Amino acid sequence: MKIKANYRILILMFLIAFPRTLVKAQGLDYTRVSISSPNSASLGKFADIPVNKHTGVPVINIPLYTIESGALHLPISLSYHAGGIKVTESASWVGTGWALNAGGMITRTVRGIPDEGVNSHKGQYGHYTNYGYSNYLTLTGDGGRTYDRFFETGERDGEPDLFTFNFNGYSGKFFFNDDRTAVIVENNDDLKIEANFRLANNGGILGMQQNIQGFTVTTKEGTKYYFGKHSTELPEAGYVYPIEVTRRYTFNNGLSSDVVFSSWYLTKIESFDRVDKIDLLYVSEKYSVYNIGLFPIFNVDQIQLQKGHELVRDYFDGVRLANITFNNGELIFKPGNVARLDLSGNSNAGGYGFTESVNTEAKALDEIEIRTHSAAIFKRIKFYTSYFEDQFGQLGAGLDRYTGSTIVSDKKRLKLDSLVECGSANERFSPYKFVYESSFLSRRLSLGQDHWGFYNAETTNTTLIPTITKNIYTEHYRGAKRDAKWPHMKGGTIKEIVYPTKGSVVFDFEPNKVYLNTVKHSLEYAHGFHVGMDGSYSKVWDNIQFTGNAKYQVIYRNDASEGIGGSQIASYNLKNKATGVTVSSVSVGAGETVTSTVTIPPGTYTLNMFRDSRNASTGAYLSFSKYVSADVQDPIVGGLRVKTITKKSGTGGADIIETYMYETNGRSTGYLYERPRYIQSLRNDVVKIYGFRSGEGVDNTPNLHPNGCLAVEGPNLSVPHMVAPYSVAPMSNYQGNHVGYDEVTVSYNNNAQGKSVYRYYNTNPWERETTKFAYTDVSFLCDPLAPNFPAAPIPFQFQRGQLKDEDHFDSEGKLRKAVTYLYSYDSTKVFTPALKVERGVLTEYTLRGYFKKRIETITTVNGSGPNERVVAIDTFFFESPYHRQMTKKSIDNSEGRRITNYKYAFDFRMPQADAISDGWTTYVNACQTCEIQHQQRTTTCGNDYNCIFRSFHQMRECKAAARQLYITRRRTNFTEQNSLYKSVFAGNKQNADNLLKPIWELHDCFTNVPIETVESKKGKTISAVFNRYAFFPSSSVNHVYPTGVMLLELSQPSSQFINSTNNNLNITLDTRYNEWLTLKFNNGRIVQSREKSASPVVYLWGYGGQYPVAKIENATYTEVLTALGGGSTPAHHSAATTILNNLSLSTVSEAMVNTYVQTIRANLQKSRVTTYTYKPLVGMTSMIDPRGITEYYQYDGFQRLKDVLDFDKNVLRNYQYHYRP
Incomplete structure (x- = not known):
């Protein structure tokens, strides 16, 4: 058997740990590296750390403009x-802490190696490319056996990458299942995410053919968002794909050969019918950023040599937004003339390296120019920036060995000072001004960082590994001071925003505090002695007093002497005078120091010290320092929370002060999610069960690793440990924020205007650690409770951060309104298997997506009287297995219970297609069979542990084979382009009736709209609505639009209602439905509506389809076409269509609108015609009512309504603005 390859030699691996680390580092060690550029990271921060009261982070948003392009x-x-500026955090192109929301991005965190596999240094197989690790756990070239070492060396990918998205109000995270379908981690938005992989015509982009080139995200409305590359067409000359590539330079390996795409930016938004679109164009910019690279140390004795950090330089082939174009206009994003000083250049004259080079390409945003379709300037938004600068901070210890102290770009960070809006004639509004905390903002290459990466002003740190202790008191390694420090962590944070109205908002922040009961141990000097310096061999001290049964740190240092004989050995003996018991004695050689921890009972002691070969200038030194313990409650931790928000009117009005309190009963309500574990014994669950086995022959040796530690265990045997300057085990920050508050009280003007109390769901109390905020102590023996190594990601915690209760009180402290929120969650049926291998041991885990199934709100409103109380219970259900939209709403109040059921397009199922097996049950049963067979083989093996070990791997191979069959079936039946499901669906859609066929089309377009809504009370139906859809012409292709609304009109509640049902080809409805509204669409716009028993109304559209230019009452769309075309023949209607197309041009003039509409007025004299003209992006400029009377509208240079004029252009109304914004 060939299983032994990566198990038998594991102990040997610890002897060569450092070389193995270097071997893997030939590529980019993605698990400990952020490969996001500053701009993409600024957006991703909002997805990682929610902005709400639970985190103490206030919402700060400056709206600039809203693009409207049809739908x-x-x-x-x-x-x-x-939330605070972290030491290593780079500024985006609009300033430190700020993010420009102008499109969006998708970025990724690589797990294992990149999902594409072959784009990394040694990668051969990737999770996405090769459909999951089950497909290459065993290969023909492997001899049909599992070779987990390929996953450790980076040749095979065992884990799906984690992608983060943030665009147009949508944010979250997703990963790919091994059938290439995207799974959103936690989201109730129906999003369909598809990767664009290996599209043709790569445009000469390095690595384009090996990477995921882009993404297409479709919302429930059918709107498509395109990221990166999304087309097989060759781009126009000069076109820049909005994709960023990160490559890392290190001292040992030079520039990484990996070509991994790190971020994909939004490049296009398209409506479901392809009529409306918004295009985003980018330009390239290349630059680099210096960072502190972190790595683990597996040999604890090498901490002093390795330190766990090194200087790295990340080279970005990046992009910046240049233009956004839409139906009636364009936004131009203009960079400044001078390149940014807080970034470095992309290369040096002599090639890549650590020597600082000048950035010439990456620039700050200087101006956003908003133009109409005719290139006329609508308005401009000007950005004014400067820099935060650390003029005194030194380069972190050990980082200057590569370059000396020549790096200066990390000392600066871009700062947004103000922004000004300018009118079309260059009129200037008053600016937005931004004031920041004046306290020090350190350079990014500082080692003065707390446990969470915020500045703590510790300038003497030479590493980021904190002090490591053994059994609390024995200092194994004296390391960095990583405690959080106030006020140092708030440097560079926003303090005040002054608005154009002259009003302002002032923010006062304070440090995060968490509920914690911990003990801080400090050393207090007690005694000091020396021998040898005065020429004596020995000394005796006879009456040394020690009080309390305390622990002492004892340091004995023997300095070496040159030019004298003798052994120079030094020793001491400390003996209790009353009992004669020696409590401490040590002998050390020349030049040695021994540090020990000794418990010394109270009493009087005699100390004898000896030092051979006395010397007048050297000797032996002995010191005793007492460990003093102090209880610490609710310490500060890194990051900020808002304390007060003061809103000033700027016009002399009273201030409005919001005060935030995060305590109850004198204790913090904060819970610390991130508790870094800097050291742990290496322990593995598989090793605990099976030990280390060769897999060959017979092995009856008992398991020497009963707790799973990666060395032979015993009472006096030390086990291997892993030490790092970051947490060696995943922290509970999967949802981003490292602190969350259970309860937050917001008072208004010191309760004069009442207060509100908000409570949040959090980690279960019994799961909470309340004694430590970091793990730096070990026993060096095998700890059976140590986390599994290598560790799987922390499971998603459903309710964390969700609002639980809110209570609102008036100024007298009386509860006026209380709302309670109850949630239930579910997970995706299918899980995604993942595999991690490090140091020759493995961890297998699974991933799922999660979503809300039910939300219940209980609202209590108290009136002024004792019996004036109203309680309402609203329950929202999300129960469909086919989408995440609300399927039922239940309202309980004083009038009883009212239930509304919703049926969407995706709830109409095609029985023949749904009958196709997905293979899930077969797969689950096959895995159970694999486990049963393993149990049976284990019984047969008896005490032959090699046999049991082989059986374990046979079970893994069996499950991998079952997964391969399952994924193959999924691909064949569902996910491939020519899958059986798609074929069956297409056939039935073609033959479906006029009511069902459009719904099948909605399926294909991923447009999940409500179809039927039924409302009932006391079990009886009181109303129902059915929305009909049909095909209408649009962008040269027919698309589905609403064509009618059917109502169930009942005189009294009914118990006989029949919900809509369907088969493959037909829908059956309740026969009492009646048509209430009919609609017609053309080119994506509604052109006719007609309510029951009412006259039809026609709408004509102009200005790129953005605005209605005519409303025609008492005429049909066909009659309007006849009137415009001069007749009813197809040729006449074709001529009318040409006219309508002319009206829809972005360049349509007011005269053209009035000319065409006058034709309609003349030919449809029984109709009522209203005409509208517009100034695109601004508003309506005129309206002619059915009587032919015109009203005009004029705007000022800031595009605000100024005058309303009558038909003679006399002023009817004038608007005055008494401040200059």
Whole structure:
């Protein structure tokens, strides 16, 4: 058997740990590296750390402009994240802490090696490329056996990468299942995420063919968002794919050969019918950023040599946003003329390296120019920036050995000072001004960091590994001071925003505090002695007093002497005078120091010290320092929370002060999610069960690793440990934030205007660690409770951070309104298997997506009287297995219970297609069979542990084979382009009736709209609505639009209602449905509506389809076409269509609109015609009512409504703005 390859030699691996680390580091060690650029990281921060009261981070948003293009909307804004600036955090192109929301991005955290596999240094097989590790756990070339070492060396990928998205109000994380379908970690938005992989015509981009080139995300409305590359067409000359590549340079390996895409930016938004679109264009910019690279140390004795950190330089082939174009206009993003000083250049004259080079390409955003379709300037938004600068901070210890002290770019960080909006004639509004904390913001290459990466002003740190202790008192390694420090952590944080109205908002922050009962141990000097310096061989001290039964740190140092004979050995003996018991004695050689921890009972002691070969200038030194313990409650931890928000009117009005309190009963309500574990014994669950076995022959030796530690265990045997300057075990920050508060009280003007109390769901109390905020102590024996190594990601915690209760009180302290929230969650049926291998041992785990199934809100409103109390219970259900939308709403109040059921397009199922097996049950049964067979083989093996070990791997191979069959079936039946499901679906859709066929089309377009809504009370139906859809012409292709609304109109509640049902081809409805509204669409716009028993109304559209230019009452769309075309023949209607197309041009003029509409007025004299003209991006400029009377609208240079004029252009209304914004 060939299983022994990576198990038998594991102990040997610890002897060559450092070389193995270097071997893996030939590529980029993605598990401990952020490969996001500063711009993408600024957006990802909002997905990682929610902005809400639970985290103590206030919402700070500056709206700039909203793009409207038909059915599409894209708000442009600035967001500030006030959780604190971390030491290594780079500024985006709009300033430190700020993010420009102007499109969006998808970025990734690599797990294992990149999902594509072959784009990394040694990668051969990737999770996405090769459909999961089960497909290459065993290969023909492996002899049909599992060779886990390939996963450790980076040749095979065992884990799906984690992707983060943030665009147009959507944010979250996802990964790919091994059938290439995307799984959103936690989300109730129906998003379909597809990777664009190995599309043709790569445009000469390095690594394009090996990477995931882009993504297409479809929302429940059918709107598509495209990221990166999404087309097989060759790009136009000069086109830049909005994709970023990160490559790392290190001292040992030079520039990484990996070509891994790190971020994909939004490049296009398209409506479901392809009529409306928003395009985003980018330009390239190349630059680099110096960082502190972190790595683990597996040989604890080498901490002093390795330190666990090194200087690295990340080279970015990046992009920046240049233009956004839409139906009636364009936004131009103009960079400044001077390149940023807080970034470094992309290369040096002599090639890549650590020597600082000048950045010439990456620039700060200087201006956003908003233009109409005719290139006329609508308005401009000007950005004014400067820099935070650390003029005194020194380069972190050990980082200057590569370059000396020549690096200066990390000392600066871009700062947004103000922004000003300018009108079309260059009129200037008053600016937004931003004031920041004046306290020190350190350079990014500082080692003065707390446990969570915030600045703590510890300038003497030479490493980021904190002091490591053994059994609390024995100092194994004296390391960095990583405690959080106030006020140092708030450097560079926003303090005040002054608005154009002259009003302002002032923020006062304080450090995070968490509920914790811990003990801090400090050393207090007690005694000091020496021998030899005065020429004596020995000394005796006869009456030394020690009090308390305390622990002491004893340090004995023997300095070496040159030019004298003798052994120079030094020793001491400390003996209790009353009992004669020696409590401490040590003998050390020349030049040696011994540190020990000794418990010394109270009493009087005699100390004897001896030093051979006395010398007048050297000797032996002995010191005793007492460990003093102090209880610490609720210490500060890294990061900020808001304390007060003061809103000033700027016009002399009273301030509004919001005060935030995070305590109850004098204790913090904060819980610390991130508790870094800097050292742990290496322990593995598989080793605990099976030990280390060769897999060959017969082995009856009992398991020498009963607790799973990676060395032979025993009472006096030390086990291997892993030490690192970061947490060696995953922390509970999968959902981003490292602190969450159970209860937050917000008072308004010191309760004069009442207060509100918000409570949140958090980690279960019995799962909480309340005694430590970091793990730095070990016993060096095998700890059976040590986390499994290598560790799997922390499971998602469903309710963490969700609002639990909110109570609102008036100024007298009376509860006026209380709301309680109850949630239930579910997970995806299918899990994704993953594998991690490090140091020759493995961990297998699974991943799922999670979503809300039910939300219940209980609202109590108290009136002023004793019996004035109203209670309402609203329950929202999300129960469909086919989507995440609300399927039922239950309202309970004083009038009884009212239930509304919703049926969406995706709830209409095609029985023939759904009958196709997905293979899940077969797969689950096959895995159970693999486990049963393993149990049976284990029984047969008896005490032959090699046999049991082989059986374990046979079970893994069996499950991998079952997974391969399952994924193959999924691909064949569902996910491939020509799958059986798609074939069956297409056939039935083609033959379906006129009511069902459009619904099948909605399936294909991933448009999940409500179809039937049924409302009932006391078990009887009181109303129902059925929305009909049909095909209408749009962008040269027919698309599905609403064509009618059917109502169930009942005179009294009914118990006979029949919900809609369907088969493959037909829908059956309740026969009492009646048509209430009919609709017609053309090219994505509604052109006719008609309510029951009412006259039809026609709408004509212009200005790129953005605005209605005519409303025609008492005419049909066909009659309007006849009137416009001069007749009813197809040729006449074709001519009318040409006219309508002219009206829809972005360049349509007011005269053209009035000319065409006048034709309609003349030919449809029984109709009522209203005409509208517009100034695109601004508003309506005129309206002609059915009487032919015109009203005009004029705007100022800031595009605000100024005057309303009558038909003679006399002023009817004038608007005055008494401040200059």
